[in-house]
Amino acid sequence: MNGLALRPATENDQRTIFEWRNQPFIYERGSLQRPVSWDEHVAWFDASLARPGERLLLIVEIEGRPVGLVRFDRTRDTEATISVYLTQDHAGRGLGSQAISRGCEALRGRWDVRHVLACVREDNLAATKAFLRAGFIEAAPAACPPQHRAFRFAF
Numbered sequence: 437m438n439g440l441a442l443r444p445a446t447e448n449d450q451r452t453i454f455e456w457r458n459q460p461f462i463y464e465r466g467s468l469q470r471p472v473s474w475d476e477h478v479a480w481f482d483a484s485l486a487r488p489g490e491r492l493l494l495i496v497e498i499e500g501r502p503v504g505l506v507r508f509d510r511t512r513d514t515e516a517t518i519s520v521y522l523t524q525d526h527a528g529r530g531l532g533s534q535a536i537s538r539g540c541e542a543l544r545g546r547w548d549v550r551h552v553l554a555c556v557r558e559d560n561l562a563a564t565k566a567f568l569r570a571g572f573i574e575a576a577p578a579a580c581p582p583q584h585r586a587f588r589f590a591f
Contacts (some may be wrong), residue, residue: 438498438529438531438534439497439498439499439500440496440531440534441468441496441497441500441504441538442494442495442496442497442535442538442539442542443494443495443497444492444493444494444495445484445485445493445494445495446485447485449474449493450477450478450481450494450560452479452502453493453505454472454474454475454477456472456504456505456521457471457472458472459523460524461524461527462521462524465521466485466519466557467555467557467559467562467581467583467584472585474587476558480534481540482545487509489514490509491507491508491509491510492507492516492543492546492547493505493506493507493510494506494507494542495525495540496522496531498526498531503522503523503525503526504520504521504523504526504531504535505519505520505537506518506519506536506539506540506542507519507520508543508547508552510518510547510549511553511572512541513548513549514548514549514550514551515549515550515551515552515553516543516547516549516553517551517552517553517554517555518536518539518540518552518553518554519554520532520535520536520539520554520563520566524533525562527562528562530566530569532562532563532566533567533569534570535552535571536566536572537566537570537571540552540570540591544591549589549591550590551588551589551591552572552588552591553575553579553580553587554567554572554586554587554588554589555577555579555580555585555586556584556586556587557583557584557585557587558583558585559583561562564585564587567589568587568590571589572587572588573587573588573589574587574588575588
């Protein structure tokens with residue numbers, strides 16, 4: 437699979453993830469749609485690592501080089517939401533669906549969840565295709581913000 441692997445994020449990834457979150461290619465496709473300050477990021481990152489039963493951050497690596505992030509947030513005992521991004525130079529190669537699939541496999545080994553929900557902006561066709569290729573099916577968008585489509589994966 438193109439040398440794609442996932443590993444849990446560590447303190448050493450804090451700066452890299454901050455830089456990714458502030459790349460226009462990434463934040464323009466996300467729900468927040470704006471850059472984040474260093475202080476805002478540190479608070480989010482530290483809280484993320486401090487709650488391993490509620491949030492899982494996985495670094496996507498190609499040939500050992502970090503190129504993206506898969507994040508899971510537990511929303512209910514049996515459900516989690518997923519968020520995924522790859523850096524611009526790794527987007528559009530089919531790696532997103534591989535990262536999503538691998539992320540779901542990793543999640544299943546850590547949390548006892550039955551469903552994963554993805555909320556994808558309506559204008560993000562690449563993400564829509566990636567989730568469909570990874571085995572997600574379109575669902576009722578009630579749990580997603582406005583202008584988002586919902587996709588669900590069942591284990």
